[in-house]
Amino acid sequence: MGIVRLAKTLFTALAAAGILAAQSQPPLAQRIAARLRPNGLKADISFLASDALQGRATPSPGLDMAAEYIAAQFRRAGLEPVGDDGYFQNAGYQTVKPNPEGLAFTLDTAKAGEGTVAIQEAVATDLNRAAAFKVTLSDTAALDALTAEEVRGKVLLVEVPDGGGAGMAAFQAQRRILTLAAKLEPAIVVMVRAAAQQTNPNARVPLRDATAPAPKVPILNVWDKAIRDAVAAAKPGPIEAAVSAHLAAPIVQPVKLRNVAGVLRGTDPQLKDTYVVVTGHYDHLGVRPNAQGDSIYNGANDDASGAASVIAIANALAELEEKPKRTIVFVTVFGEELGGLGARWYTGHPIFPIARTVADINLEQLGRTDDNEGPKVAQFNLTGFDYTDIAATFAKAGAVTGVQVIKHEKNSDSFFGRSDNATFADAGIPSTTLSVSYIFPDYHQPGDEWQKLDYDNLAKVDVTVALGILDMANSAQAPQWNKENPKTARYVQAREKQ
Numbered sequence: 001m002g003i004v005r006l007a008k009t010l011f012t013a014l015a016a017a018g019i020l021a022a023q024s025q026p027p028l029a030q031r032i033a034a035r036l037r038p039n040g041l042k043a044d045i046s047f048l049a050s051d052a053l054q055g056r057a058t059p060s061p062g063l064d065m066a067a068e069y070i071a072a073q074f075r076r077a078g079l080e081p082v083g084d085d086g087y088f089q090n091a092g093y094q095t096v097k098p099n100p101e102g103l104a105f106t107l108d109t110a111k112a113g114e115g116t117v118a119i120q121e122a123v124a125t126d127l128n129r130a131a132a133f134k135v136t137l138s139d140t141a142a143l144d145a146l147t148a149e150e151v152r153g154k155v156l157l158v159e160v161p162d163g164g165g166a167g168m169a170a171f172q173a174q175r176r177i178l179t180l181a182a183k184l185e186p187a188i189v190v191m192v193r194a195a196a197q198q199t200n201p202n203a204r205v206p207l208r209d210a211t212a213p214a215p216k217v218p219i220l221n222v223w224d225k226a227i228r229d230a231v232a233a234a235k236p237g238p239i240e241a242a243v244s245a246h247l248a249a250p251i252v253q254p255v256k257l258r259n260v261a262g263v264l265r266g267t268d269p270q271l272k273d274t275y276v277v278v279t280g281h282y283d284h285l286g287v288r289p290n291a292q293g294d295s296i297y298n299g300a301n302d303d304a305s306g307a308a309s310v311i312a313i314a315n316a317l318a319e320l321e322e323k324p325k326r327t328i329v330f331v332t333v334f335g336e337e338l339g340g341l342g343a344r345w346y347t348g349h350p351i352f353p354i355a356r357t358v359a360d361i362n363l364e365q366l367g368r369t370d371d372n373e374g375p376k377v378a379q380f381n382l383t384g385f386d387y388t389d390i391a392a393t394f395a396k397a398g399a400v401t402g403v404q405v406i407k408h409e410k411n412s413d414s415f416f417g418r419s420d421n422a423t424f425a426d427a428g429i430p431s432t433t434l435s436v437s438y439i440f441p442d443y444h445q446p447g448d449e450w451q452k453l454d455y456d457n458l459a460k461v462d463v464t465v466a467l468g469i470l471d472m473a474n475s476a477q478a479p480q481w482n483k484e485n486p487k488t489a490r491y492v493q494a495r496e497k498q
């Protein structure tokens with residue numbers, strides 16, 4: 001009893017002197033590490049990447065389940081919900097399914113036969129003996145020289161050379177046609193091919209942002225022999241032929257797609273209305289029914305590891321006694337694998353003002369250390385390493401935790417545009433993607449499964465990331481683009497416009 005009383009007196013004295021608090025509180029990194037455990041990460045990743053979630057395709061019931069799970073974890077962490085529906089930020093997307101009913105295409109007397117015409121861009125159209133204009137897909141100079149006066153309201157017949165239906169050149173040509181269609185507004189674009197286009201058996205119904213303007217110009221693919229011959233015989237330019245066509249309106253249905261967002265409010269009167277965004281995508285490639293053997297693309301490293309890290313970092317930082325000065329926004333996004341759909345929805349419909357969002361720290365592929373280049377233990381890379389001053393903040397954190405922050409000479413710049421950080425950069429926000437490995441065995445394969453991740457290493461990396469994010473949130477100096485680097489010019493410009 002005496003000892004207890006003595007201890008109590010000592011305690012009071014020390015507390016009064018402010019010594020006890022300082023001495024009994026372990027260092028920040030240790031306190032974060034105590035809350036950010038390998039098993040917690042393993043639990044989240046093994047669920048998100050389980051076969052039950054069927055590879056989390058956008059959209060799919062598995063993706064929905066993943067969103068619910070992440071929301072539940074944000075709830076456990078005590079984050080403030082900031083979506084339009086609790087933690088969910090609903091995105092107004094639609095599926096747009098071409099309707100082949102009554103599809104017809106006629107060039108003079110040549111009528112495309114059964115199975116020789118297909119819809120590429122579905123827009124309801126009725127054309128009766130319209131004028132036509134011919135171009136050749138390989139003649140890029142002629143394509144670039146086209147004017148609206150020449151083709152507006154007409155049928156643009158695009159002759160696709162034999163063998164022009166595949167590969168990178170074809171992809172680029174396709175993009176050029178889409179841009180031309182939007183700019184020149186022909187009544188319809190008709191790709192006249194030698195044969196049917198290869199269709200991807202795993203292709204999904206196309207998605208469209210319902211709040212973006214719908215395409216106005218329909219695109220058809222035609223490979224009817226008589227039509228092909230007639231087009232081949234004609235000279236480029238206006239042609240003496242009348243085109244009739246009928247396309248039904250596509251079948252458009254709303255689809256449920258959601259980002260999951262929660263915040264840890266800042267407490268500093270000046271800085272709390274500025275935002276550090278932490279992102280990771282929770283979608284993956286889904287199931288490919290035509291695959292041999294295992295057809296579920298689990299996406300454990302890509303990117304259940306990133307989504308689980310967002311959860312783990314949120315949870316660890318939310319439990320700390322000291323709250324951040326800036327507000328930290330945790331967002332897991334859908335549709336990265338389809339081209340950054342969820343991130344684009346966020347920057348297009350920001351929950352917090354873009355101009356006051358100081359950084360996006362995006363997390364990808366943090367769990368596998370068995371990179372194709374060799375083991376990547378106790379280290380991570382930043383994309384756009386020299387684009388901003390963000391790397392220095394994480395390097396400082398790494399010096400505390402023993403994790404090296406590395407610039408991958410080849411991938412740092414080239415991967416900057418390959419994940420959701422790029423969407424934030426386009427909006428002017430200093431951003432980067434942190435990754436332990438870029439290309440690993442099982443990358444975008446069914447074998448990307450949760451058993452293959454190094455959870456001790458992942459926890460160590462995440463503690464470092466958490467420290468860096470907290471440092472950023474507490475620093476009066478916001479991350480900045482490196483204006484000396486010419487590659488940042490467009491991002492700097494976007495920032496300055498705000």
Ligand SMILES: [Zn+2]
Nearest residue numbers: 302303336364
């Ligand atoms: Zn990914």
